[in-house]
Amino acid sequence: MRWALLSNSRLHHDSSNGHNRQQQDDTPLALRGNTVNPISVAPKIAIICGSGLGSLATILDEKIDFPYEQIPHFPQSTVPGHAGKLVVGKMGKVPVICMQGRFHYYEGYPLWKCAMPIRVFKLLGVEMIVVTNAAGGLNPDYKVGDLMIIKDHVNFPGFAGESFLRGPNDERFGPRFVALNSAYDTELRKLAKSVASELGMNDFVHEGVYTMVGGPNFETVAELRLMKLLGIDAVGMSTVPEVIAARHCGIKCFGFSLITNECVTSYDTDDEPDHEEVMEAASRRQNDLVRFVTAFVDTVKSAELISK
Numbered sequence: 001m002r003w004a005l006l007s008n009s010r011l012h013h014d015s016s017n018g019h020n021r022q023q024q025d026d027t028p029l030a031l032r033g034n035t036v037n038p039i040s041v042a043p044k045i046a047i048i049c050g051s052g053l054g055s056l057a058t059i060l061d062e063k064i065d066f067p068y069e070q071i072p073h074f075p076q077s078t079v080p081g082h083a084g085k086l087v088v089g090k091m092g093k094v095p096v097i098c099m100q101g102r103f104h105y106y107e108g109y110p111l112w113k114c115a116m117p118i119r120v121f122k123l124l125g126v127e128m129i130v131v132t133n134a135a136g137g138l139n140p141d142y143k144v145g146d147l148m149i150i151k152d153h154v155n156f157p158g159f160a161g162e163s164f165l166r167g168p169n170d171e172r173f174g175p176r177f178v179a180l181n182s183a184y185d186t187e188l189r190k191l192a193k194s195v196a197s198e199l200g201m202n203d204f205v206h207e208g209v210y211t212m213v214g215g216p217n218f219e220t221v222a223e224l225r226l227m228k229l230l231g232i233d234a235v236g237m238s239t240v241p242e243v244i245a246a247r248h249c250g251i252k253c254f255g256f257s258l259i260t261n262e263c264v265t266s267y268d269t270d271d272e273p274d275h276e277e278v279m280e281a282a283s284r285r286q287n288d289l290v291r292f293v294t295a296f297v298d299t300v301k302s303a304e305l306i307s308k
């Protein structure tokens, strides 16, 4: 398959959600047919790199980069630690596409736009996403540098009626109402835990519940205490819209959080989270993350959980 810029007329959302449908219909996106850098196979897995986790894309073989600014009307990355490009290549034997830079609601993008790349991936033939993020640890057993396989999420923006799926449903992608009770695929989670064991990572790999807040402010002590009561283990400002978009169009989801800071749930401290700390923690775990994701993707292929 070859790659190019293609109109995203099949990716529009309705203007009732605040954006210009005509502009969207005219927007070209990076897809098939590029005569400059053709690759032979379409990606099966999309990897969304969280804050400071872009090195997952740098290890691909036969890489082709598509900087977001060269993709007309594609959102732009504005957050440090998000390089802002699609990288297509091979992870081992598996053709993958990486988002080196994701879009967040707090950047000013509506949720439909934050997760619109997932529909691009669907059109490319992607069958599974590996969604990663940097997150604050709420569970007292979690330490900075730990990994949390996401078992489930609590969608705070969703409680306020905000959703990637808000507005008229596009039946070409999926149904009006979508079930999320097994959004984070059970088989993939099992497989990831066995990969972690084989790599000797059990000491720092957990499984838990992620929540998305709107950001960009970090949370108050009272908010974090509320989240703890709800059984939430880690908190961030992303991921949920991407997972909803993926489940809506039948893409399997596997996700994990890298715990980059401990949430401050006491009034008796001067500790404060900041984004530099988040990126430093992410950077310290890069090598382990690359090992984990590479082995995971390889095992997914061996287990035939993606098509040949």
Ligand SMILES: O=P(O)(O)O[C@H]1O[C@H](CO)[C@@H](O)[C@H]1O
Residues within 6 Å of the ligand: 049, 050, 051, 052, 079, 102, 104, 132, 133, 134, 135, 215, 236, 237, 238, 239, 274, 275, 278
């Ligand atoms: O979720 P990712 O993109 O990994 O980034 C996380 O890190 C940033 C805060 O430091 C926020 O954007 C939060 O969502």
